Amino acid sequence: MDTATSHLEQLARRHPALASLRGVLSEAVAAICRSVRQGGKLLVCGNGGSAADAEHIVGELMKSFVLDRKLSATEQTRMAESMPDDNGRWVLSQLQRGVPAIALGAHSALLTAICNDTDARMIFAQPVYVLGRPGDVLLALSTSGNSPNIVAALQVARARGLVTIGFTGERPAAMDAWCDVLLKVPAVGAWTVQEYHLPLYHALCLIVENELFGATAT
16 A cells, blocks of 8 residues: 555545545645646635634645655755855755745735735735746635635636635535535534544645655655
């Protein structure tokens, strides 16, 4: 059993209600890994507790989650040419490889300026338009699936050529039509949807880490 399958099976054992989402989760992993290998990045957004989830996802991807992600000897040698002193060598020893990922709700000055100068529904759509490039990925979390600012971001992402991944609840929702990969957990209330989102995105981050930085990564 490979590592990705092992993580998916562990997810199914710990959270049987999510077992049916293993295939869709694998699609989300593949989309993120494909983008990163081609020089792309991941944008993540959500409101309230889902905004915290977005930052949580970025935190797991931008540095080591469970694997050792030290720089390769080749990369350390290349960078050491510009950092030859003791402090530079120490910095190089601490650096870790990571997934380029940005939580779009983390920029308070930008978000408040958008709310004040244009419209609050644009707080994610505007940075997606500016930061997003064809082949990048937008991962959007919405417990209802109907948040206007999430739908607007997904629409802009689709128009800009990004791959769109959605995390939401079980009810049909406005965001569904704008997601290339859609993970609908079997819950309705905001807190119960978020309780299911966490093990899903933890599994996603674990598998992405292994695919990009594990022993068999290419």
